[in-house]
Amino acid sequence: MSNHTNQTIARISEIIIDELKLEDVTPETFDADLDLVDEVGVDSMDLATVALVLRDEYGIRIDEDDYPKLTTVRIIAEYIIDKQNSNE
Amino acid sequence: MSAQHQQYKFSEIIADPRIRERWEKVRRYFFLRESTYDMSNRCNIRCEGCYYFAGEKQFAIENSDENSWRRLFQSEKERGITFAVLAGAEPSLVPHLCKICYQTIPLGAIASNGLKPISREIDYRIHISVWGNDRTSETIRKAPNMLARQIANYKDDPRAVFVYTFTPENIDEARQVTKLLTDNGRQITFNMFSAPVGYQGHLRHTSETLKKTREVMSELLRDYPQTVLFSTYNIVAHTEKSALHELFSCSYPRMNSSMDVGLGRTFRQYRTDLQWDREAACCVPDTDCDDCRHYAAGSALVTARMYRHAIDPVTFSAWLDYVDTYLAVWVRGYDKGVNLCNTFITPPPKN
Numbered sequence: 001m002s003n004h005t006n007q008t009i010a011r012i013s014e015i016i017i018d019e020l021k022l023e024d025v026t027p028e029t030f031d032a033d034l035d036l037v038d039e040v041g042v043d044s045m046d047l048a049t050v051a052l053v054l055r056d057e058y059g060i061r062i063d064e065d066d067y068p069k070l071t072t073v074r075i076i077a078e079y080i081i082d083k084q085n086s087n088e
Numbered sequence: 089m090s091a092q093h094q095q096y097k098f099s100e101i102i103a104d105p106r107i108r109e110r111w112e113k114v115r116r117y118f119f120l121r122e123s124t125y126d127m128s129n130r131c132n133i134r135c136e137g138c139y140y141f142a143g144e145k146q147f148a149i150e151n152s153d154e155n156s157w158r159r160l161f162q163s164e165k166e167r168g169i170t171f172a173v174l175a176g177a178e179p180s181l182v183p184h185l186c187k188i189c190y191q192t193i194p195l196g197a198i199a200s201n202g203l204k205p206i207s208r209e210i211d212y213r214i215h216i217s218v219w220g221n222d223r224t225s226e227t228i229r230k231a232p233n234m235l236a237r238q239i240a241n242y243k244d245d246p247r248a249v250f251v252y253t254f255t256p257e258n259i260d261e262a263r264q265v266t267k268l269l270t271d272n273g274r275q276i277t278f279n280m281f282s283a284p285v286g287y288q289g290h291l292r293h294t295s296e297t298l299k300k301t302r303e304v305m306s307e308l309l310r311d312y313p314q315t316v317l318f319s320t321y322n323i324v325a326h327t328e329k330s331a332l333h334e335l336f337s338c339s340y341p342r343m344n345s346s347m348d349v350g351l352g353r354t355f356r357q358y359r360t361d362l363q364w365d366r367e368a369a370c371c372v373p374d375t376d377c378d379d380c381r382h383y384a385a386g387s388a389l390v391t392a393r394m395y396r397h398a399i400d401p402v403t404f405s406a407w408l409d410y411v412d413t414y415l416a417v418w419v420r421g422y423d424k425g426v427n428l429c430n431t432f433i434t435p436p437p438k439n
Binding site for chain 1: 097098099115118119121337339346348349350351353354391392393394395396398438439
């Protein structure tokens with residue numbers, strides 16, 4: 001896995017922890033493969049909030065239809081990197 | 089009107105102190121996850137265009153076993169439901185079942201015709217349906233003195249909000265009803281008649297009646313800001329020529345096949361036999377989705393489209409007004425703020 005992907009995962013973890021006020025978790029200990037809905041408890045409005053912050057951070061648009069696909073931090077990171085690459 | 093030319097970051101939109109304050113106010117309620125429950129297949133009145141007595145749900149066997157309901161609500165709570173909507177046909181006829189729900193899920197709302205008062209110990213929002221003045225109610229609902237009886241039953245009751253359903257035939261009567269409710273210190277919100285599947289009667293809206301409804305809603309919102317729980321964007325969302333699904337993409341299972349996140353995952357609509365059917369699950373079952381402008385539908389659909397509205401301060405303010413209205417109408421103890429956006433904006437498209 002590239003350094004860029006690792007950095008993106010760490011930053012997304014940081015955003016989710018901050019936005020959703022997750023306690024007892026740090027970006028370093030946040031498991032990037034946890035299912036955000038089933039294991040972290042993220043719901044659709046949480047996801048929409050995170051999507052807005054990610055839009056600010058990375059300058060990419062997250063389509064509403066893609067929300068259900070964004071099941072883990074790793075998948076979100078790959079989604080963002082793909083979007084960034086396709087915008088280049 | 090919306091500022092479409094400038095690209096805004098979300099952080100820039102909520103940098104405005106009024107917007108940020110409202111955003112922080114409403115986001116505290118994002119934990120709400122609803123399901124709805126038909127409590128009884130009986131009603132003490134029969135109204136033309138009633139959603140409950142359309143389709144098959146009216147034929148479900150009525151389960152009156154308290155332990156069965158208690159187990160249902162407990163299991164609903166355990167799967168994450170935090171808000172219960174008690175409806176169909178008339179929940180006030182089974183107050184003991186409403187009480188069981190309230191004891192298990194303390195946030196909720198009851199849709200009632202208001203003719204039989206619900207005990208104050210059930211501290212849910214109570215939506216009292218109004219379909220015009222008393223003369224019109226008697227014609228459509230076959231019940232005399234509806235409004236006078238509803239007001240008397242819920243005098244000084246902070247749970248009550250009167251829900252005025254605009255049909256093509258009662259648009260002008262909304263002035264009289266709103267004035268009467270104002271004089272009695274009550275609050276009103278607006279609903280739109282949305283045709284049940286197969287309904288071709290005279291209550292179905294036309295482009296002319298939608299336009300006229302928009303004008304009257306605007307007038308009442310302007311003239312009775314303390315009484316009317318609504319916003320300019322509510323008016324837009326519910327009186328556009330396009331109905332809610334076309335404008336916002338319905339999130340309820342009947343129109344949303346996704347079971348991954350949101351209402352498609354969590355929402356269920358239980359019938360009186362405590363069964364539910366994903367294919368029929370909807371906030372107001374048996375409504376013609378192409379004509380759905382229902383206030384309950386909009387509360388979920390428009391609210392869920394936050395991302396789409398976070399494009400500029402005006403559009404996001406309109407969305408915040410809608411959510412603020414939704415919470416004030418549905419959640420006990422939530423007070424509506426002053427609307428932030430008083431201009432008619434076009435609902436933003438999906439992409």
